Amino acid sequence: MNAELWLPVVFAGLMAISLLAYVILDGYDLGVGILLPLGSEAERDTMIASIGPFWDANETWLVLGVGLLLVAFPLAHGIILGELYLPVALMLLGLILRGVAFDFRVKARDPHRPWWNAAFAAGSLLAALSQGVMLGRYLTGFAPGAAAWGFALLAGAGLAAAYALLGAGWLIMKTRGALQARAIGWARRALYGTGLAVLAVSIATPLASAHIAAKWFVLPDFLLLLPLPLGSLALFALLALSLPRLARRQAAGNDSLCWLPFAATVGIVLLSFWGLAYSVFPDIVIGRLTIWQAASSPEALRVILWGAAVVLPTIVGYTVYAYRVFWGKAEGLSYS
Amino acid sequence: MEFDPVTLARIQFGANISFHILFPTISIAMGWVLLFFKWRFNATRDEAWMEAYGFWVKVFALTFAVGVVSGITMSFQFGTNWPGYMRTVGNIAGPLLAYEVLTAFFLEATFLGIMLFGRSRVSNRVHTLATFLVAFGTTVSAFWIIALNSWMQTPTGFSMVNGQAHVTNWLEVIFNPSMPYRLTHMLLASGLTVAFLVAGLSAYRWGRGDRVRAVRHSLTTGVYLAALLIPLQILAGDAHGLNTFHHQPAKLAAMEGVWHTERGAPLLLFALPDEASQSNRYQIGIPKLASLIITHQQDGEIRGLGEFAGKHPPVGKVFWSFRVMVAVGVLMLATAWLAVWQLRRGEPAGWTTRLLTAMTFSGWLATLAGWYVTEIGRQPWLVTGVLSTADAASTVPGGMILSTLLMYLALYLVLLTSYVSVVFYLARKAGKHDDLPLSANLAGEQA
Numbered sequence: 001m002n003a004e005l006w007l008p009v010v011f012a013g014l015m016a017i018s019l020l021a022y023v024i025l026d027g028y029d030l031g032v033g034i035l036l037p038l039g040s041e042a043e044r045d046t047m048i049a050s051i052g053p054f055w056d057a058n059e060t061w062l063v064l065g066v067g068l069l070l071v072a073f074p075l076a077h078g079i080i081l082g083e084l085y086l087p088v089a090l091m092l093l094g095l096i097l098r099g100v101a102f103d104f105r106v107k108a109r110d111p112h113r114p115w116w117n118a119a120f121a122a123g124s125l126l127a128a129l130s131q132g133v134m135l136g137r138y139l140t141g142f143a144p145g146a147a148a149w150g151f152a153l154l155a156g157a158g159l160a161a162a163y164a165l166l167g168a169g170w171l172i173m174k175t176r177g178a179l180q181a182r183a184i185g186w187a188r189r190a191l192y193g194t195g196l197a198v199l200a201v202s203i204a205t206p207l208a209s210a211h212i213a214a215k216w217f218v219l220p221d222f223l224l225l226l227p228l229p230l231g232s233l234a235l236f237a238l239l240a241l242s243l244p245r246l247a248r249r250q251a252a253g254n255d256s257l258c259w260l261p262f263a264a265t266v267g268i269v270l271l272s273f274w275g276l277a278y279s280v281f282p283d284i285v286i287g288r289l290t291i292w293q294a295a296s297s298p299e300a301l302r303v304i305l306w307g308a309a310v311v312l313p314t315i316v317g318y319t320v321y322a323y324r325v326f327w328g329k330a331e332g333l334s335y336s
Numbered sequence: 337m338e339f340d341p342v343t344l345a346r347i348q349f350g351a352n353i354s355f356h357i358l359f360p361t362i363s364i365a366m367g368w369v370l371l372f373f374k375w376r377f378n379a380t381r382d383e384a385w386m387e388a389y390g391f392w393v394k395v396f397a398l399t400f401a402v403g404v405v406s407g408i409t410m411s412f413q414f415g416t417n418w419p420g421y422m423r424t425v426g427n428i429a430g431p432l433l434a435y436e437v438l439t440a441f442f443l444e445a446t447f448l449g450i451m452l453f454g455r456s457r458v459s460n461r462v463h464t465l466a467t468f469l470v471a472f473g474t475t476v477s478a479f480w481i482i483a484l485n486s487w488m489q490t491p492t493g494f495s496m497v498n499g500q501a502h503v504t505n506w507l508e509v510i511f512n513p514s515m516p517y518r519l520t521h522m523l524l525a526s527g528l529t530v531a532f533l534v535a536g537l538s539a540y541r542w543g544r545g546d547r548v549r550a551v552r553h554s555l556t557t558g559v560y561l562a563a564l565l566i567p568l569q570i571l572a573g574d575a576h577g578l579n580t581f582h583h584q585p586a587k588l589a590a591m592e593g594v595w596h597t598e599r600g601a602p603l604l605l606f607a608l609p610d611e612a613s614q615s616n617r618y619q620i621g622i623p624k625l626a627s628l629i630i631t632h633q634q635d636g637e638i639r640g641l642g643e644f645a646g647k648h649p650p651v652g653k654v655f656w657s658f659r660v661m662v663a664v665g666v667l668m669l670a671t672a673w674l675a676v677w678q679l680r681r682g683e684p685a686g687w688t689t690r691l692l693t694a695m696t697f698s699g700w701l702a703t704l705a706g707w708y709v710t711e712i713g714r715q716p717w718l719v720t721g722v723l724s725t726a727d728a729a730s731t732v733p734g735g736m737i738l739s740t741l742l743m744y745l746a747l748y749l750v751l752l753t754s755y756v757s758v759v760f761y762l763a764r765k766a767g768k769h770d771d772l773p774l775s776a777n778l779a780g781e782q783a
Contacts, residue, residue: 053449056404060441063411067437070415071430074422077415078730085416085732089740092409093747099405100751103398108758299502300427304434311438315446322446325457 007302008295011072012284014308015065020273022061024166024266029055031167033098033124034160035186036117043179044117048102050174050330055102057319059095072301076284076294083142084134091130098123125160132159136201139276140208141286151201151208158197162269165190169262172246172255174330180255184247187261191243194265195236198272202229205279211287212279228275235267342729344737345417348744350711352409354704355748359403361703364478364523365530366396367471369557370451374464376553384549388557391550391766392534395759397452402755404445409744417737418718420728425501425719428494428509429484436480444473475523482522486515488719489710490583501722513583517576518710524569525706528668529699531565534558535675536696537763539689546767559679559692562672570665574629580713581630584720586644587713590654592626593619596640601626609651614642649715653708661705664698671695697756 029051039047070077081088097119105116136155140148168187172180206213216222242260249255284291295301370389377385414433415422422429450458450466458466493508494501503509535558541551581588589595593604595614602621609616627636641648671691678684684692718725 053453056400056445056448057442059404059408060437060445063408063441064437066411067433070411070422071426071434074415074419074426074430077422078419081412081416082419082730082732085736085740088412088416089743092412093743095408096405096747096751099401100398100754103401104754104758107394107398107762108754109761296426296430297500297502300430303431303503303506307431307435307438315438315442318446319442322449325450325454 003298003302004292004295007298007305008072008291009282010305011068011295011301012281012291014312015068015072016273016277018061018065018068020270022058022065023273024269025054025058025061027163027269028166028170028262029058030098030124030128031163031165031190032170033120033167034128034164035167035171035183036121036124038182038186039179043182046175046179046330047171048105048120050171052102053322053326055099057322059099071304072296073284073291073294074296076289076291079285079289080138084137087130087133087137091127091134094123094126094128094130096123098127124163128160128163129156132156135159135276139205139212139279139286141211141288143208148208151204154197154204155201158194158201161190161193161197162265165194165265166262166269169265173259173262176255176329180258181247181250184243184250184261187239188243191236191239194268198232198236198268202275209279209286211283215279225275225278228271228278232268232271235264235271239264341732341734341737342726344734344741345729345732346725348737348741349413349417351741351745351748352406352413354707355744355752356403356406356410357703357707358700358752359399359406360474360478361526361529361699362399362533363396363403364474365526366392366399366533367467367474368527369530369534369561370396371464371467371471372557373553374467378460378464382549384553387548387550388554391762392554393452394762395533395537397448398755398758400444400448402751416732417730418728419730420723421718424499424723424728425488427503428487428501432480432484432487432510436477440473440477440480444470444477447473478522478526479519482519483510483512483515486518487512489518489714490514491719491722496722501719514576514579517572517579520572521569521576521706524565524572525699525703527565528562528569529703531558531562531672532668532692532695532699533697535562535672536692536694536698537759539684539692540696540760541763541767542684543686543689543693544764544767555684556679559672559675562668563676566665566669566672570669573665577630581638584713585639586641586648587654587710588630589639589641589644590649590651590713591658591709592630592638593651593655594626594638594640596642597637598640599627599635599637600624601638603629604655607655609655611651647716649713654713657705657708657712661702661709664702664705667695668698668702 032047032051036044036047066077069080101116101120101123105113105120108116133152133156136152137148139155140151165187168183168190171183172187175183206216216225239261242257242264246255246257246261249257280286282290282292284294370392373385373389373392376382377389414429447466447469451463451470454466455463487509490513491501491509492512493505493510494503496502534554538551538555538558541547542555577588577591580591590609592601593607593609593616594601595609595616600623602619602623603625604616604619604621607616607619607621624634627638628634630636630638641651675684675688675692678688714720716724716726718728
């Protein structure tokens with residue numbers, strides 16, 4: 001088969017997987033950051049301890065995703081990041097504030113601590129909102145006008161709610177006692193926000209983009225695609241029903257299903273992500289550029305593919321190992 | 337002064353990369369110093385080594401975090417500020433950057449968690465291995481990015497087809513003529529920056545009366561490392577200069593302030609290079625020394641800037657950055673050897689600890705000055721002879737670049753101030769817990 005045909009598809013897939021890994025992994029730690037102001041002073045230390053060993057590596061998936069966009073689809077990288085210049089700058093501001101606050105909040109003088117806590121929460125929220133706005137702008141093909149920007153802001157709020165839900169699910173899984181009980185409450189509230197946002201984005205996306213509408217609302221594609229929204233709906237229902245039950249059982253000292261909210265949320269993210277990927281493929285800049293038009297030369301892609309084929313499984317292997325080392329409930333994090 | 341988008345894009349990129357490089361410069365060598373502390377502890381079972389590890393790993397964590405997040409900014413700005421770069425040399429830059437992410441970034445970021453917080457969860461051996469992998473990852477990262485930067489300085493192993501670079505030989509691309517010199521120079525710079533950071537902060541604690549064995553160990557390690565590396569760095573710098581003379585003569589002429597091709601060129605200690613008149617004002621130099629250093633002959637010929645009219649870098653900036661770097665290096669040599677001499681005789685004098693403290697971040701100054709020499713010295717090219725900086729610049733409106741530039745500058749100012757003050761604060765705080773047993777000390781530290 002012609003390398004110019006399949007290499008861009010492979011790289012679009014690798015990029016999608018990197019961004020998906022990023023959304024799930026950094027999603028939960030950004031979510032914990034968004035929820036931070038809701039915790040008490042002592043709870044905040046536990047909340048941050050639950051993500052401390054992981055966040056560095058989680059953010060590396062963003063570098064890989066954007067890196068793949070840069071090296072495999074340089075034309076699209078220029079257009080997309082040029083169009084998203086301001087939200088990208090704001091996202092970077094958020095990620096920088098948050099990343100440094102992680103360390104500064106425990107190392108700086110005590111009076112400065114609340115300031116760094118605020119920087120951590122605000123940075124997390126800003127990064128989540130900006131990423132949602134970037135997604136929204138991207139989906140409309142960077143259309144001008146108030147309606148398109150309104151859609152982008154909606155997507156921003158939706159992604160922040162989804163991250164908060166992921167973060168709450170993570171905390172339910174990784175903590176116990178009073179904090180775990182509160183995290184269940186946070187998840188219930190974030191669930192409504194996420195549900196509303198996913199619904200709104202699902203309705204608005206085909207309205208905002210005739211291009212995407214044409215891909216969904218034709219037979220038989222529509223029937224084949226139906227499992228995506230129906231699956232999401234089922235998972236939302238599962239969460240809505242199981243969270244109150246989980247709260248009752250947790251109060252009675254039984255948290256055996258504490259992993260369920262996080263797993264169900266990851267399921268929703270997966271289904272939404274593949275819905276979006278279907279909407280976009282094979283374009284990389286919607287309505288303007290396909291992945292084949294934007295791709296680098298096969299010679300460069302092949303060199304990277306060889307490396308990726310060897311190294312990516314290794315990365316997955318040691319990532320799994322790192323998660324196993326810190327398996328179980330998060331204790332106060334210490335250097336000893 | 338009016339700013340065009342190219343100038344703004346350069347200032348923004350320069351500001352980001354200048355801020356970013358400060359932190360990897362520390363984390364590259366600090367990883368190996370931590371491994372050294374760990375190894376000394378494993379070999380001697382002397383808790384003081386582990387106490388030193390416990391203190392410096394905090395500085396490392398902070399440094400690494402700032403390095404990671406400022407590095408994410410870089411991955412976006414390659415594309416937003418220099419779209420022409422990937423368009424022209426993407427076949428070379430793309431794989432090198434991808435290999436850096438794949439082989440280095442994930443490795444260091446993942447094992448950092450175990451290195452920082454895993455001591456009670458994994459065996460001592462695995463913890464040592466994690467420390468090694470983090471140090472190794474930072475160094476591998478330096479390898480790839482230096483290979484790419486050096487290729488931009490002295491490109492080989494490619495051919496141009498339809499305005500795009502295509503690789504003909506990857507080994508020639510990676511091990512291009514300036515790469516071994518630049519990598520050595522940078523790794524030594526990282527080692528020196530860390531040596532003076534460790535020595536300086538330990539001298540600060542020492543001067544405050546905090547003289548536990550862990551501080552003494554750190555002070556000795558820093559001072560001896562500095563004294564060992566600085567002569568090596570002078571040799572490596574000299575070799576790098578000869579390499580520049582052969583491959584980038586215009587940069588070298590700017591470094592030495594040589595306007596007209598001459599034999600027996602003097603080594604200039606002071607001068608104000610003047611682009612308009614193509615000459616130096618207020619020149620003070622040592623006769624024939626520049627020729628002697630660069631060509632190893634008294635009357636060796638150095639090609640002047642006049643031969644590269646319109647294609648040479650701005651002279652004053654390169655000339656003075658070079659002198660700042662060399663001056664800091666000379667000061668480092670004197671300080672390190674003096675401190676070793678004093679430590680061998682007993683204890684460092686009060687003014688020596690103050691001098692070392694003042695030089696805590698001297699490595700940053702020399703490293704930045706050195707990078708300005710090599711990066712400004714490459715202008716007007718982005719990739720020497722292949723792509724000019726102006727041709728690679730983006731079409732993002734100047735106003736947008738300016739507003740985000742101001743945001744970044746404000747942020748970096750706050751972060752840099754916070755970083756330096758927190759590092760010194762950590763040193764003061766560490767001194768207050770000395771009467772407590774080590775375990776109690778560490779248990780109070782959450783991160």
